[in-house]
Amino acid sequence: MKLVHAPWYMKHVTGLFSKDTGEQKGFRAQYAVFWIFLRDEKDLQDEVLINHELIHHEQTKELTPFLFFPLYLGNYLINLFRFKFNTNEAYKNIVFEKEAYLNQADLLYRKNRKRYAWFKL
Ligand SMILES: [Zn+2]
Known part of the structure; x- marks a missing residue:
């Protein structure tokens, strides 16, 4: 399992499914079988x-x-x-x-x- 800090993907792709705006746009995390994508670097911890x-x-x-x-x-x-x-x-x-x-x-x-x-x- 690899943790991936992916701010662009999280904001602009998962952001299509979220009503939040600005820094909060997009999901904080997304499970994707081999990876966990994270929007915010601090969430790696x-x-x-x-x-x-x-x-x-x-x-x-x-x-x-x-x-x-x-x-x-x-x-x-x-x-x-x-x-x-x-x-x-x-x-x-x-x-x-x-x-x-x-x-x-x-x-x-x-x-x-x-x-x-x-x-x-
Ligand atoms: Zn969940």
């Missing part, structure tokens, strides 16, 4: 944020990227309808995000995690 992205790596290892990404996107699209097009609620309620947000502060979580933990959320 943010253990909780990195742990969040590494929880997505565990989910991807059990599903393969070919299932993980379509399920992630499909869950988001269903949630858009469930939460009346509130994009923030739709995102936070993706089962993979629920597991990651719930456990990101526990840096030992990945060691003790049960397989398919996201399934029960």
Whole structure:
């Protein structure tokens, strides 16, 4: 897993999907199987944020990227309808995000995690 400081990509590509502007535009981090892209250089040291992205790596290892990404996107699209097009609620309620947000502060979580933990959320 390689951490990549990618400010241009994060601001201008993930920024297309974010309502924030200025320095906050774009996602702070994005998991991409072999890499974790980060918008801000200081986040290379943010253990909780990195742990969040590494929880997505565990989910991807059990599903393969070919299932993980379509399920992630499909869950988001269903949630858009469930939460009346509130994009923030739709995102936070993706089962993979629920597991990651719930456990990101526990840096030992990945060691003790049960397989398919996201399934029960
Ligand atoms: Zn996430």
